[in-house]
Amino acid sequence: MRSKLLRNIHLGVKTLLLHKLRSFLTVLGLVFGVGSVIAMLSVGEGASREALDRIRKLGSNNIILSAVKSREDEAASTVRSFMSVYGLLYDDQLRVEETIPHVLRAVPVKLVRKNGILGERTLELRIVGTTAGWFELVKRGLVAGRTLVRRDIDEHSAVCVLTEYGARRLLATRHTIGQAIRIGGNCFEVVGIIRSEQGGGKIQTPDREIDAYIPISVCRERFGDVNIRRTSGSREMERVELHQLLIEADNIQTVQPVALALEAMLKRFHKKQDYQISIPLALLRQAEATKRTFNIVLGSIAAISLLVGGIGIMNIMLASVTERTREIGIRRAIGAKRRQIISQFLIETVVLSTVGGLIGIAVGLFIPWMITIFSGMPTVVTLYSLVLSLGISMSVGIVFGLYPAVRAAGLDPIVALRHE
């Protein structure tokens, strides 16, 4: 039984090889159908996985409040020497901690740009004034030394923690720990190095930033709340107390109520809309929903392209049946049963569509690979997309091969024999 099937397949392959170009053109539709399905799914999967990853890293229990310049200020800041005042307030942190239930911690973040000098190297740093809670919330590994602790903040110690990336740029090593780094005329003792975030830009640590984490109390004393930016002759001043407030809810169920309470609180104490609330959990849910929509769209495109491929196969097989009418007549006269004729033609289409599917998989693996190489976009080829598209292309072969095969078998042998 098995050897007979193999023989039939062998026969089908041989027949198809008699018309190499035609067979190739027939499967081309399926090749690109399957190839594009896999490629699209892998790009989609890569993009959504990256987005989900990024959001997950923000922590699903977290809520991030960020300072944004309100729209009125944006317009006014074109005026010279205007000082724009916006952002989150120190009081906001206290209010959150004291009045909103289910908040595990509220971590303030204050950002300042200053030059840092370590040894003979001078680089612009992004100073992040924060508390010990930041390190508990972000959960990044230590490379060397220690993180900031409560005592540093309380005692206003002039200490700083660098990131792995920043340390590399500053030519700092584990031996740098204990040495002093000069930031904007002040000396800070380097007490630790933490890991940089992997991958692309993140909200807390945009890529390619050399971060120095210092106690927020020290940051406020030494650098104040006013930032001056000089851009081509004009000066821009802004007064921002806190750039971010990271809030961790005690569990995933309380994220939403906490977010609502935060919003109500901020609305009450801020006249302008100079803050923004982002909830990773909501983003995550949204991203998942987007992914679902995306998959449905891709699925429809895939279905259409495979349908087109299938119609191509049916078209060619019908032509082939007409062309081989006489052969069918001969086989029938010799004693082939209807279903043997059906299986002969069906095997040919299934072989065609399977080969098409396999070539399509090769194309589908190649395209995402090229995309990743040339555009740096992440792509993920999942096993299920391979199995799915091969399965679909094979069933396309069966579905669209059935009609021509049945038609071939339905021919009257006498008429078929007379066919020229």
Added chain:
Amino acid sequence: MSDLAKPDPSAAAVSTSQALVDLEDVCKTYLMGTEEVHALAGVSVSFEKGGFWAVMGPSGSGKSTLLNLLGCLDRPTSGRYLLNGADVSLLDDDELSQLRLRELGFIFQSFNLIMQLTVQENIELPLYYLGWEASKSAARARELADMVTLGDRLRHKPAELSGGQQQRVAIARALANDPWVLLADEPTGNLDSSTGEQIMDLLCELNSQGKTVILVTHEEHVASYAKRRLHLLDGVIDRIEGEDDAK
């Protein structure tokens, strides 16, 4: 006694003669547009085992229709057709195929080889449908090709052979399943007279080995090879000539 109580005409037919193929008042009617065409209008004849028959008649006399019926490619509109005792008119498509596969061998005017297949694969075709093992059917194909003196052409395609050689391949194919009956439709029609003679000699030899041969032709000298000649005219038997003018 039970035979008397329930008369079985087919059993009776077999018992009365050595008939292998038995037609009883067979009619075949085609519908051409709205007009009925009686291709066969009541033909009764028995072809005995080991016979060599030529069916003759002008075109339109029903020769091809008769051969199609004999070859189980078609079913009679009315009447009975018994092949080796089995009533063909009662069989379904699969059973007809099975009958063609096991009992019959076809030889056509235009050879009807499959051009994409080699000589060997063409000869093996019936064996393939009979489900023979590859090695066994290859041996059988070689044996048959040797018999028709084409043992050295097994790997050739039909297009590389002459007409006479192609017809010999077709005969080898018709013999592959070791049939009772060889049905030949103008087997020499596409051949020149000397190759035609070779083919007819081959058919005579096969007949002498015990195969029943029924051939359709309109050429007198081809029909002269046959032991019996059945003349058709307008769908009915005009006359039967032969060695012992039976029937």
